[in-house]
Amino acid sequence: MAQAAGLSQISTTSGQPYVSKLVLLGSSSVGKTSLVLRYMKQDFSNVLPTVGCAFFTKVVDMGSSSLKLEIWDTAGQEKYHSVCHLYFRGANAALLVYDITRKDSFHKAQQWLEDLEKEFHPGEVVVMLVGNKTDLGEEREVTFQEGKEFAESKNLLFMETSAKLNYQVSEVFSTVAQELLQRAGDRGSSSQEGEAVVLNQEPAARHSQCCP
């Protein structure tokens, strides 16, 4: 899914940052809201379960260009599945979040991918698989290799994070932002070309950029 982006929703006028919509999907209690709050506010606390959807915006400064991310944080409980579908509309990027200590949440992330594939054309959305809670390494049920291999087989970006320890959280968002900008550049917006991002890389090579 990571190739040949057609980011029709991304728009820009001179001087304005690109605006992209990013949705977080994944099982209940895997840390979707915690990742967002860590990224937005440099804070980690006992967050309440997300009911419905929460919305945040953040401008990601990428050196020569910037990208405004509209972050849609969704409810994880199965019940909200049909409601979450409403939030897909017009998404440019998705984070499929799972908890490395819960195999079921890894499978759920894969199901979310299938849902995305039904809704979007291949490559229409930048998708990153995110294994959260590396601070609980002793209880790990999903190995790094498993996550990475699945991501590679589906052409997804991949990272492991810890919202609690602030490990690779901002990297997740900046990598996605970089990918979004690169795709916008690939589409031929000449002012963006060649700036801030490395073009013509195989997806596999990009994975290694963002993995430890």
Next chain:
Amino acid sequence: MDPAERAQAARARVPRIDPYGFERPEDFDYEAYEEFFSTYLVILTKRAIKWSKLLKGSDRIRKSLTVKRYVRKGIPLEHRARVWMAMSGAQAQMDQNPGYYRRLLEGECSPSLEEAIRTDLNRTFPDNVRFRKTSEPCLQKTLYNVLLAYGLHNQGVGYCQGMNFIAGYLILITKNEEESFWLLDALVGRILPDYYSPAMLGLKTDQEVLAELVRMKLPAVAALMDGHGVLWTLLVSRWFICLFVDILPVETVLRIWDCLFNEGSKIIFRVALTLIKQHQEFILEAKSVPDICDKFKQITKGDFVTECHTFMQKIFSEPGSLSMTTITRLRESCRATLLTQG
């Protein structure tokens, strides 16, 4: 005293933890609260005397215009549990089904239900001292029991996130597990449409109904939403699902629930319309989707919602007439549209 000193003094007088066990937020405006509370206390005292007279000598509360008027002006905390139980029919259910609640908890278990509930226990009111693991007694266990019993009782619903907040409030008010269970049953099973069922059709319907009501009563706001293609669900789903818990101040939520138990789910529309109408100009300043989302967060904060007595008067005047006939008709048409959309 300069303003900083006044704020400091107010901070010293108002307890850090509210009467329900919630820690006041970091940015809590102690001075404004104290000013509001000094007038509200007079109202509370007056209402307490009136209610004592009303309830004296009769152990049953019958629905009447007097009771409706009294309820709209607020049920005193000491009578709240009893009046909610009576008005909602929860008391009658409990009386007719002795031992039912206990039997649910002693009956067959459901590992997936237990797991879903357990996931949210630590995440329900971490800012309330009575829900802390270390508190004695700890209400997490009570909450677990109520939600588990309810999930076993109403298997079509099971457990849906949001119900934890509602059950939590019921427990704080009734201080009684079984009563909380029957009140939750009154809300989820009878008073609210199917907000928590797997398809959440009742929720989706009511969000559309609100959109229609805004279109009728506040067309400029509706035009703004349409212009930006904003989904109402993004802005208001929590209002419906959580019945304003964790959205409006605690005291205001309880005053809303007083009417909800007596008058039914249309109260939610009254509250939503009042919030939007009161801040119409402010909302119309929004230039983008993030702006709109931000404004909808802001309109649930501040003096307007803290001053619960005035707020409750407004919900019955500001939105204008809102008949149950209108609501029923809109619900039918919105539901039909949703069903054809699949």
